[in-house]
Amino acid sequence: METVLVIEDDSTMLRGLKDNFEYAGYHVITAVDGEAGLNAALDTKADLIILDIMLPKINGYEICRLIRKEKLDMPIIMLTAKGEESDIVLGLNLGADDYVTKPFSIKELLARVVAFLRRRKQGEKDTYEFADFVFDISARRLLKKGEEIKLSPKEFNLLEFFLKKQGKALTRDEILNVVWGYNTFSGHRSVDRFVTTLRNKIEPEPHNPAFIHTLREVGYKFDPML
Amino acid sequence: METVLVIEDDSTMLRGLKDNFEYAGYHVITAVDGEAGLNAALDTKADLIILDIMLPKINGYEICRLIRKEKLDMPIIMLTAKGEESDIVLGLNLGADDYVTKPFSIKELLARVVAFLRRRKQGEKDTYEFADFVFDISARRLLKKGEEIKLSPKEFNLLEFFLKKQGKALTRDEILNVVWGYNTFSGHRSVDRFVTTLRNKIEPEPHNPAFIHTLREVGYKFDPML
DNA sequence: ACCAAATGTTACCGATTTGTTACCGTTTCA
Protein backbone atom coordinates (compact mmCIF):
# COMPACT_ATOMS: atom_id res chain seq x y z
CA MET A 1 0.00 0.00 0.00
CA GLU A 2 1.26 3.47 -0.80
CA THR A 3 2.09 5.84 2.00
CA VAL A 4 1.34 9.55 2.09
CA LEU A 5 2.85 11.87 4.67
CA VAL A 6 0.75 14.90 5.52
CA ILE A 7 2.43 17.78 7.34
CA GLU A 8 -0.19 20.30 8.46
CA ASP A 9 -0.74 22.22 11.70
CA ASP A 10 -4.46 22.94 11.40
CA SER A 11 -5.98 19.91 13.10
CA THR A 12 -9.33 20.19 11.31
CA MET A 13 -7.66 20.26 7.94
CA LEU A 14 -5.32 17.46 8.94
CA ARG A 15 -8.19 15.26 10.04
CA GLY A 16 -10.02 15.92 6.79
CA LEU A 17 -7.01 15.02 4.70
CA LYS A 18 -6.25 11.88 6.69
CA ASP A 19 -9.82 10.60 6.44
CA ASN A 20 -10.05 11.25 2.75
CA PHE A 21 -6.75 9.71 1.82
CA GLU A 22 -7.39 6.66 3.96
CA TYR A 23 -10.78 6.32 2.35
CA ALA A 24 -9.04 6.43 -1.03
CA GLY A 25 -6.83 3.53 0.00
CA TYR A 26 -3.63 5.17 1.12
CA HIS A 27 -1.67 4.66 4.28
CA VAL A 28 -1.41 8.08 5.96
CA ILE A 29 1.23 9.37 8.36
CA THR A 30 0.65 12.79 9.90
CA ALA A 31 2.75 15.46 11.53
CA VAL A 32 1.55 18.72 13.11
CA ASP A 33 4.71 20.82 13.06
CA GLY A 34 7.82 21.26 10.96
CA GLU A 35 10.18 19.40 13.20
CA ALA A 36 8.02 16.28 13.49
CA GLY A 37 7.29 16.50 9.78
CA LEU A 38 10.92 16.62 8.80
CA ASN A 39 11.76 13.65 11.01
CA ALA A 40 8.87 11.67 9.59
CA ALA A 41 9.98 12.52 6.06
CA LEU A 42 13.51 11.37 6.71
CA ASP A 43 12.67 8.26 8.74
CA THR A 44 9.71 6.71 7.04
CA LYS A 45 9.72 6.07 3.34
CA ALA A 46 6.63 7.96 2.29
CA ASP A 47 5.73 7.71 -1.39
CA LEU A 48 4.53 11.28 -1.43
CA ILE A 49 4.44 14.27 0.91
CA ILE A 50 1.73 16.87 1.28
CA LEU A 51 3.31 19.87 2.91
CA ASP A 52 1.76 23.01 4.32
CA ILE A 53 3.93 26.10 4.07
CA MET A 54 2.91 27.87 7.25
CA LEU A 55 4.08 25.59 10.03
CA PRO A 56 5.35 25.98 13.61
CA LYS A 57 9.06 25.42 14.30
CA ILE A 58 10.30 24.83 10.76
CA ASN A 59 8.44 26.22 7.75
CA GLY A 60 7.54 24.27 4.66
CA TYR A 61 10.18 25.77 2.39
CA GLU A 62 12.88 24.78 4.80
CA ILE A 63 11.54 21.24 5.06
CA CYS A 64 11.46 21.00 1.31
CA ARG A 65 15.04 22.16 1.03
CA LEU A 66 16.27 19.82 3.75
CA ILE A 67 14.52 16.81 2.26
CA ARG A 68 16.09 17.45 -1.15
CA LYS A 69 19.44 18.04 0.49
CA GLU A 70 19.25 14.46 1.72
CA LYS A 71 18.77 13.34 -1.89
CA LEU A 72 15.28 12.04 -1.23
CA ASP A 73 13.18 12.28 -4.34
CA MET A 74 9.65 11.60 -3.23
CA PRO A 75 7.13 13.96 -4.79
CA ILE A 76 6.20 16.94 -2.63
CA ILE A 77 2.94 18.79 -3.09
CA MET A 78 2.84 22.13 -1.32
CA LEU A 79 -0.22 23.72 0.19
CA THR A 80 0.11 27.48 -0.18
CA ALA A 81 -2.10 30.33 0.91
CA LYS A 82 -3.89 32.01 -1.92
CA GLY A 83 -2.14 32.96 -5.12
CA GLU A 84 1.24 34.28 -4.02
CA GLU A 85 3.00 33.66 -7.28
CA SER A 86 6.42 34.35 -5.82
CA ASP A 87 5.85 31.83 -3.01
CA ILE A 88 5.00 29.19 -5.56
CA VAL A 89 8.07 29.82 -7.63
CA LEU A 90 10.20 29.75 -4.49
CA GLY A 91 8.72 26.43 -3.46
CA LEU A 92 9.26 24.87 -6.86
CA ASN A 93 12.82 26.06 -6.92
CA LEU A 94 13.39 24.43 -3.57
CA GLY A 95 12.33 21.12 -5.00
CA ALA A 96 8.56 20.86 -4.65
CA ASP A 97 6.82 19.11 -7.52
CA ASP A 98 3.43 20.70 -7.42
CA TYR A 99 1.35 23.08 -5.37
CA VAL A 100 -2.28 23.55 -4.50
CA THR A 101 -3.58 26.90 -3.29
CA LYS A 102 -5.87 27.11 -0.31
CA PRO A 103 -8.75 26.89 -0.21
CA PHE A 104 -8.78 23.78 -2.40
CA SER A 105 -11.11 20.90 -2.91
CA ILE A 106 -10.02 17.61 -1.43
CA LYS A 107 -11.12 16.01 -4.66
CA GLU A 108 -8.68 18.06 -6.67
CA LEU A 109 -5.80 17.36 -4.34
CA LEU A 110 -6.61 13.68 -4.36
CA ALA A 111 -6.71 13.67 -8.15
CA ARG A 112 -3.27 15.21 -8.31
CA VAL A 113 -1.86 12.73 -5.85
CA VAL A 114 -3.32 9.79 -7.74
CA ALA A 115 -2.01 11.11 -11.05
CA PHE A 116 1.37 11.69 -9.53
CA LEU A 117 1.76 8.25 -8.08
CA ARG A 118 0.50 6.62 -11.24
CA ARG A 119 3.07 8.38 -13.37
CA ARG A 120 5.75 7.67 -10.86
CA LYS A 121 4.92 3.97 -10.74
CA GLN A 122 4.95 3.68 -14.53
CA GLY A 123 8.26 5.46 -14.69
CA GLU A 124 6.72 8.30 -16.67
CA LYS A 125 8.28 11.65 -16.36
CA ASP A 126 6.28 14.46 -14.89
CA THR A 127 8.72 17.16 -15.76
CA TYR A 128 10.73 17.70 -18.91
CA GLU A 129 13.57 20.11 -19.27
CA PHE A 130 14.95 21.66 -22.42
CA ALA A 131 17.11 24.74 -22.86
CA ASP A 132 16.03 26.98 -19.98
CA PHE A 133 12.51 25.62 -19.82
CA VAL A 134 10.88 23.36 -17.27
CA PHE A 135 7.68 21.71 -18.38
CA ASP A 136 5.67 20.36 -15.46
CA ILE A 137 2.84 18.01 -16.32
CA SER A 138 1.17 17.69 -12.96
CA ALA A 139 1.23 21.39 -12.28
CA ARG A 140 0.32 21.96 -15.94
CA ARG A 141 2.83 24.72 -16.15
CA LEU A 142 5.71 25.83 -18.31
CA LEU A 143 8.51 27.84 -16.75
CA LYS A 144 11.24 29.71 -18.57
CA LYS A 145 14.02 30.60 -16.17
CA GLY A 146 11.55 30.19 -13.31
CA GLU A 147 8.99 32.46 -14.89
CA GLU A 148 5.65 31.10 -15.97
CA ILE A 149 4.65 31.13 -19.61
CA LYS A 150 0.92 30.80 -20.00
CA LEU A 151 -0.27 28.10 -22.36
CA SER A 152 -3.80 27.39 -23.46
CA PRO A 153 -4.97 23.80 -22.94
CA LYS A 154 -4.31 22.81 -26.56
CA GLU A 155 -0.93 24.44 -26.54
CA PHE A 156 -0.08 22.57 -23.37
CA ASN A 157 -1.20 19.21 -24.70
CA LEU A 158 0.60 19.77 -27.95
CA LEU A 159 3.85 20.61 -26.22
CA GLU A 160 3.40 17.61 -23.93
CA PHE A 161 3.06 15.33 -26.93
CA PHE A 162 6.10 16.87 -28.59
CA LEU A 163 8.15 16.35 -25.45
CA LYS A 164 7.08 12.74 -25.10
CA LYS A 165 8.07 12.10 -28.71
CA GLN A 166 11.24 14.14 -28.78
CA GLY A 167 13.37 13.49 -31.82
CA LYS A 168 10.68 11.63 -33.73
CA ALA A 169 8.98 12.83 -36.86
CA LEU A 170 5.29 13.33 -36.19
CA THR A 171 2.71 13.57 -38.93
CA ARG A 172 -0.18 15.97 -38.63
CA ASP A 173 -2.47 12.96 -38.42
CA GLU A 174 -0.62 11.48 -35.49
CA ILE A 175 -0.71 14.82 -33.75
CA LEU A 176 -4.40 15.27 -34.43
CA ASN A 177 -5.17 11.76 -33.22
CA VAL A 178 -3.37 12.19 -29.95
CA VAL A 179 -3.80 15.85 -29.09
CA TRP A 180 -7.22 16.45 -30.59
CA GLY A 181 -8.52 12.89 -30.17
CA TYR A 182 -9.35 10.17 -32.64
CA ASN A 183 -12.75 11.49 -33.54
CA THR A 184 -11.91 15.10 -34.13
CA PHE A 185 -13.21 16.92 -37.15
CA SER A 186 -10.47 19.51 -37.05
CA GLY A 187 -8.44 19.94 -40.18
CA HIS A 188 -4.73 19.59 -40.67
CA ARG A 189 -4.11 23.29 -40.69
CA SER A 190 -5.24 23.59 -37.08
CA VAL A 191 -2.04 21.82 -36.13
CA ASP A 192 -0.02 24.43 -38.02
CA ARG A 193 -1.84 27.23 -36.32
CA PHE A 194 -1.06 25.89 -32.87
CA VAL A 195 2.50 25.20 -33.78
CA THR A 196 2.77 28.86 -34.73
CA THR A 197 1.37 30.06 -31.42
CA LEU A 198 3.56 27.64 -29.51
CA ARG A 199 6.61 28.79 -31.38
CA ASN A 200 5.77 32.38 -30.60
CA LYS A 201 5.72 31.49 -26.92
CA ILE A 202 8.79 29.32 -26.65
CA GLU A 203 11.11 29.91 -29.59
CA PRO A 204 13.64 32.71 -29.23
CA GLU A 205 13.36 33.21 -32.99
CA PRO A 206 10.04 31.83 -34.23
CA HIS A 207 11.22 32.11 -37.85
CA ASN A 208 14.29 30.05 -37.22
CA PRO A 209 12.98 27.48 -34.78
CA ALA A 210 15.39 25.77 -32.41
CA PHE A 211 12.87 23.33 -30.97
CA ILE A 212 9.88 22.66 -33.18
CA HIS A 213 11.17 21.85 -36.63
CA THR A 214 9.02 21.70 -39.74
CA LEU A 215 9.27 18.57 -41.84
CA ARG A 216 7.88 19.52 -45.18
CA GLU A 217 5.15 17.20 -46.48
CA VAL A 218 5.26 15.27 -43.21
CA GLY A 219 4.64 17.31 -40.11
CA TYR A 220 6.83 18.42 -37.25
CA LYS A 221 9.60 17.23 -35.00
CA PHE A 222 10.53 18.48 -31.57
CA ASP A 223 14.27 18.37 -31.31
CA PRO A 224 16.03 20.64 -28.86
CA MET A 225 19.67 20.50 -29.75
CA LEU A 226 21.16 19.69 -26.38
CA MET B 1 7.20 -17.25 -29.51
CA GLU B 2 9.48 -14.27 -29.89
CA THR B 3 12.35 -13.79 -27.51
CA VAL B 4 13.44 -10.51 -25.99
CA LEU B 5 16.75 -10.13 -24.20
CA VAL B 6 16.79 -7.47 -21.51
CA ILE B 7 20.17 -6.28 -20.26
CA GLU B 8 19.65 -4.06 -17.24
CA ASP B 9 21.40 -3.87 -13.87
CA ASP B 10 18.64 -2.24 -11.83
CA SER B 11 16.76 -5.26 -10.48
CA THR B 12 13.52 -3.39 -9.92
CA MET B 13 13.49 -2.12 -13.47
CA LEU B 14 14.51 -5.53 -14.76
CA ARG B 15 11.70 -7.21 -12.92
CA GLY B 16 9.21 -4.67 -14.21
CA LEU B 17 10.33 -5.16 -17.79
CA LYS B 18 10.34 -8.94 -17.51
CA ASP B 19 6.84 -9.06 -16.05
CA ASN B 20 5.42 -6.70 -18.61
CA PHE B 21 6.97 -8.34 -21.61
CA GLU B 22 5.98 -11.79 -20.43
CA TYR B 23 2.47 -10.54 -19.88
CA ALA B 24 2.54 -9.24 -23.44
CA GLY B 25 3.40 -12.71 -24.66
CA TYR B 26 7.14 -12.61 -25.17
CA HIS B 27 9.77 -15.01 -23.94
CA VAL B 28 12.19 -12.98 -21.85
CA ILE B 29 15.85 -13.62 -21.11
CA THR B 30 17.56 -11.32 -18.65
CA ALA B 31 21.10 -10.31 -17.84
CA VAL B 32 22.24 -8.01 -15.04
CA ASP B 33 25.65 -6.95 -16.27
CA GLY B 34 27.43 -6.26 -19.52
CA GLU B 35 29.41 -9.47 -19.64
CA ALA B 36 26.46 -11.76 -19.05
CA GLY B 37 24.43 -9.64 -21.46
CA LEU B 38 26.96 -9.93 -24.24
CA ASN B 39 27.21 -13.68 -23.81
CA ALA B 40 23.45 -14.03 -23.85
CA ALA B 41 23.26 -11.89 -26.97
CA LEU B 42 25.84 -14.01 -28.76
CA ASP B 43 24.61 -17.40 -27.54
CA THR B 44 20.87 -17.23 -27.64
CA LYS B 45 19.08 -16.03 -30.69
CA ALA B 46 17.02 -13.20 -29.23
CA ASP B 47 14.70 -11.45 -31.66
CA LEU B 48 15.31 -8.11 -30.02
CA ILE B 49 17.57 -6.65 -27.35
CA ILE B 50 16.72 -3.99 -24.80
CA LEU B 51 19.97 -2.58 -23.63
CA ASP B 52 20.72 -0.25 -20.77
CA ILE B 53 23.73 1.99 -21.34
CA MET B 54 25.01 2.21 -17.79
CA LEU B 55 26.03 -1.33 -16.93
CA PRO B 56 28.64 -3.01 -14.77
CA LYS B 57 31.63 -4.65 -16.48
CA ILE B 58 30.90 -3.72 -20.11
CA ASN B 59 28.84 -0.68 -20.99
CA GLY B 60 25.97 -0.64 -23.43
CA TYR B 61 27.80 1.13 -26.25
CA GLU B 62 30.51 -1.48 -26.17
CA ILE B 63 27.99 -4.31 -26.21
CA CYS B 64 26.25 -2.69 -29.14
CA ARG B 65 29.50 -2.41 -31.05
CA LEU B 66 30.56 -5.97 -30.27
CA ILE B 67 27.22 -7.42 -31.28
CA ARG B 68 27.35 -5.63 -34.62
CA LYS B 69 30.95 -6.68 -35.06
CA GLU B 70 29.73 -10.27 -34.97
CA LYS B 71 27.36 -9.40 -37.81
CA LEU B 72 24.32 -10.04 -35.69
CA ASP B 73 21.51 -7.83 -36.84
CA MET B 74 18.82 -8.17 -34.23
CA PRO B 75 17.22 -4.82 -33.37
CA ILE B 76 18.71 -3.09 -30.35
CA ILE B 77 16.74 -0.55 -28.36
CA MET B 78 18.92 1.44 -26.02
CA LEU B 79 17.80 2.79 -22.68
CA THR B 80 19.62 6.06 -22.17
CA ALA B 81 19.64 8.01 -18.97
CA LYS B 82 18.96 11.51 -20.21
CA GLY B 83 18.11 13.03 -23.55
CA GLU B 84 21.77 13.49 -24.35
CA GLU B 85 21.67 13.98 -28.07
CA SER B 86 25.33 13.12 -28.38
CA ASP B 87 24.84 9.83 -26.54
CA ILE B 88 21.97 9.01 -28.80
CA VAL B 89 23.93 9.79 -31.92
CA LEU B 90 26.81 7.74 -30.61
CA GLY B 91 24.50 4.83 -29.93
CA LEU B 92 22.89 5.02 -33.34
CA ASN B 93 26.29 5.18 -34.98
CA LEU B 94 27.33 2.08 -33.10
CA GLY B 95 24.40 0.21 -34.53
CA ALA B 96 21.47 0.68 -32.19
CA ASP B 97 18.13 0.90 -33.93
CA ASP B 98 16.20 3.07 -31.56
CA TYR B 99 16.48 4.55 -28.13
CA VAL B 100 14.18 5.34 -25.25
CA THR B 101 15.16 7.85 -22.61
CA LYS B 102 14.66 7.06 -18.96
CA PRO B 103 12.34 7.43 -17.31
CA PHE B 104 9.96 5.99 -19.87
CA SER B 105 6.59 4.34 -19.76
CA ILE B 106 6.57 0.59 -20.13
CA LYS B 107 3.67 1.05 -22.47
CA GLU B 108 5.72 3.18 -24.81
CA LEU B 109 8.65 0.81 -24.79
CA LEU B 110 6.36 -2.11 -25.42
CA ALA B 111 4.77 -0.27 -28.32
CA ARG B 112 8.15 0.30 -29.89
CA VAL B 113 9.16 -3.30 -29.45
CA VAL B 114 5.95 -4.48 -31.05
CA ALA B 115 6.39 -2.05 -33.92
CA PHE B 116 9.97 -3.14 -34.41
CA LEU B 117 9.28 -6.81 -34.47
CA ARG B 118 6.41 -6.25 -36.84
CA ARG B 119 8.63 -4.33 -39.22
CA ARG B 120 11.40 -6.84 -38.80
CA LYS B 121 9.05 -9.64 -39.70
CA GLN B 122 8.29 -7.69 -42.83
CA GLY B 123 11.99 -7.19 -43.33
CA GLU B 124 11.96 -3.47 -42.71
CA LYS B 125 14.45 -1.56 -40.68
CA ASP B 126 14.16 1.75 -38.95
CA THR B 127 17.69 2.95 -39.49
CA TYR B 128 20.14 2.17 -42.24
CA GLU B 129 23.86 2.70 -42.17
CA PHE B 130 26.33 3.00 -45.01
CA ALA B 131 29.82 4.44 -45.02
CA ASP B 132 29.67 7.17 -42.38
CA PHE B 133 25.99 7.86 -42.86
CA VAL B 134 23.08 7.03 -40.61
CA PHE B 135 19.66 7.22 -42.20
CA ASP B 136 16.95 7.36 -39.56
CA ILE B 137 13.41 6.88 -40.81
CA SER B 138 11.49 7.62 -37.63
CA ALA B 139 13.44 10.80 -36.97
CA ARG B 140 13.32 11.45 -40.69
CA ARG B 141 16.88 12.57 -40.98
CA LEU B 142 20.22 11.71 -42.52
CA LEU B 143 23.40 12.07 -40.53
CA LYS B 144 26.92 12.11 -41.88
CA LYS B 145 29.38 11.65 -39.05
CA GLY B 146 26.69 12.82 -36.66
CA GLU B 147 25.92 15.94 -38.64
CA GLU B 148 22.57 16.41 -40.30
CA ILE B 149 22.31 16.65 -44.06
CA LYS B 150 19.10 18.31 -45.15
CA LEU B 151 17.03 16.45 -47.69
CA SER B 152 13.89 17.60 -49.45
CA PRO B 153 10.88 15.28 -49.14
CA LYS B 154 11.46 13.64 -52.52
CA GLU B 155 15.15 13.25 -51.86
CA PHE B 156 14.39 11.60 -48.57
CA ASN B 157 11.82 9.23 -50.02
CA LEU B 158 14.08 8.36 -52.89
CA LEU B 159 16.99 7.55 -50.62
CA GLU B 160 14.69 5.54 -48.40
CA PHE B 161 13.62 3.47 -51.38
CA PHE B 162 17.21 2.97 -52.48
CA LEU B 163 18.18 1.80 -49.01
CA LYS B 164 15.30 -0.63 -48.79
CA LYS B 165 16.30 -2.09 -52.14
CA GLN B 166 20.04 -2.01 -51.62
CA GLY B 167 21.92 -3.99 -54.23
CA LYS B 168 18.92 -4.37 -56.50
CA ALA B 169 18.65 -2.85 -59.93
CA LEU B 170 15.75 -0.42 -60.04
CA THR B 171 14.13 0.79 -63.22
CA ARG B 172 12.93 4.36 -63.50
CA ASP B 173 9.39 3.04 -63.65
CA GLU B 174 9.73 1.16 -60.39
CA ILE B 175 11.18 4.23 -58.76
CA LEU B 176 8.44 6.46 -60.13
CA ASN B 177 5.74 4.08 -59.01
CA VAL B 178 6.99 3.84 -55.46
CA VAL B 179 8.49 7.24 -54.76
CA TRP B 180 6.19 9.38 -56.89
CA GLY B 181 3.12 7.16 -56.56
CA TYR B 182 1.33 5.00 -59.08
CA ASN B 183 -0.70 7.79 -60.55
CA THR B 184 2.04 10.32 -61.11
CA PHE B 185 2.35 12.17 -64.37
CA SER B 186 6.01 12.91 -63.87
CA GLY B 187 8.38 11.87 -66.61
CA HIS B 188 11.38 9.59 -66.44
CA ARG B 189 13.87 12.38 -66.42
CA SER B 190 12.60 13.62 -63.06
CA VAL B 191 14.19 10.56 -61.52
CA ASP B 192 17.54 11.48 -63.06
CA ARG B 193 17.27 14.99 -61.76
CA PHE B 194 16.71 13.82 -58.20
CA VAL B 195 19.45 11.26 -58.46
CA THR B 196 21.75 14.11 -59.37
CA THR B 197 20.75 16.24 -56.40
CA LEU B 198 20.99 13.26 -54.09
CA ARG B 199 24.43 12.43 -55.38
CA ASN B 200 25.52 15.99 -54.81
CA LYS B 201 24.46 15.69 -51.20
CA ILE B 202 25.84 12.29 -50.32
CA GLU B 203 28.51 11.26 -52.81
CA PRO B 204 32.07 12.34 -52.04
CA GLU B 205 32.65 12.48 -55.80
CA PRO B 206 29.33 12.91 -57.59
CA HIS B 207 30.96 12.14 -60.95
CA ASN B 208 32.35 8.86 -59.74
CA PRO B 209 29.53 7.64 -57.54
CA ALA B 210 30.26 5.24 -54.70
CA PHE B 211 26.64 4.62 -53.72
CA ILE B 212 24.13 5.38 -56.43
CA HIS B 213 25.28 3.63 -59.58
CA THR B 214 23.87 4.25 -63.02
CA LEU B 215 22.75 1.21 -64.96
CA ARG B 216 22.63 2.29 -68.55
CA GLU B 217 19.33 1.58 -70.29
CA VAL B 218 17.91 0.28 -67.02
CA GLY B 219 17.96 2.71 -64.13
CA TYR B 220 19.91 2.89 -60.92
CA LYS B 221 21.24 0.73 -58.17
CA PHE B 222 22.19 1.68 -54.63
CA ASP B 223 25.21 -0.30 -53.63
CA PRO B 224 27.51 0.96 -50.92
CA MET B 225 30.63 -1.16 -51.05
CA LEU B 226 30.82 -2.26 -47.44
C1' DA C 1 -27.05 36.28 -20.94
C1' DC C 2 -22.71 38.31 -21.41
C1' DC C 3 -17.94 38.63 -22.07
C1' DA C 4 -13.39 36.87 -22.70
C1' DA C 5 -10.54 33.29 -24.04
C1' DA C 6 -9.74 29.45 -26.82
C1' DT C 7 -10.32 27.09 -30.92
C1' DG C 8 -11.19 26.24 -35.84
C1' DT C 9 -11.19 27.95 -40.68
C1' DT C 10 -9.98 30.49 -44.51
C1' DA C 11 -7.22 33.07 -47.54
C1' DC C 12 -3.12 35.12 -49.00
C1' DC C 13 1.88 35.26 -49.37
C1' DG C 14 6.49 33.86 -49.89
C1' DA C 15 9.79 30.21 -49.89
C1' DT C 16 10.92 25.82 -51.29
C1' DT C 17 10.35 22.04 -54.02
C1' DT C 18 9.43 19.93 -58.11
C1' DG C 19 8.94 18.98 -63.21
C1' DT C 20 10.49 20.01 -67.71
C1' DT C 21 13.32 21.39 -71.16
C1' DA C 22 17.48 22.04 -73.50
C1' DC C 23 22.11 21.39 -74.19
C1' DC C 24 26.16 18.74 -73.65
C1' DG C 25 29.36 14.88 -73.23
C1' DT C 26 29.72 9.87 -73.39
C1' DT C 27 28.74 5.39 -74.91
C1' DT C 28 27.14 2.21 -78.28
C1' DC C 29 27.03 0.10 -82.48
C1' DA C 30 26.92 -0.13 -87.43
Next chain:
DNA sequence: TGAAACGGTAACAAATCGGTAACATTTGGT
Protein backbone atom coordinates in the same frame (compact mmCIF):
# COMPACT_ATOMS: atom_id res chain seq x y z
C1' DT D 1 34.03 7.52 -87.72
C1' DG D 2 29.55 9.28 -87.15
C1' DA D 3 24.84 9.00 -85.82
C1' DA D 4 21.75 7.72 -82.40
C1' DA D 5 20.68 6.89 -77.77
C1' DC D 6 21.40 7.89 -73.24
C1' DG D 7 22.28 10.14 -68.92
C1' DG D 8 24.08 14.54 -66.33
C1' DT D 9 22.74 18.75 -65.13
C1' DA D 10 21.85 23.91 -65.36
C1' DA D 11 18.17 26.84 -65.80
C1' DC D 12 13.67 28.16 -65.72
C1' DA D 13 8.67 27.81 -64.81
C1' DA D 14 5.04 25.98 -62.18
C1' DA D 15 3.11 23.80 -58.29
C1' DT D 16 3.03 22.98 -53.57
C1' DC D 17 3.40 23.72 -48.92
C1' DG D 18 3.66 26.00 -44.51
C1' DG D 19 3.33 30.59 -41.84
C1' DT D 20 0.22 33.42 -40.25
C1' DA D 21 -3.21 37.25 -39.97
C1' DA D 22 -7.91 37.81 -39.86
C1' DC D 23 -12.24 36.31 -39.12
C1' DA D 24 -15.84 33.06 -37.33
C1' DT D 25 -17.33 29.99 -33.97
C1' DT D 26 -17.34 27.65 -29.68
C1' DT D 27 -16.54 27.24 -24.89
C1' DG D 28 -16.36 28.42 -20.16
C1' DG D 29 -16.83 31.43 -16.36
C1' DT D 30 -19.60 34.90 -13.77
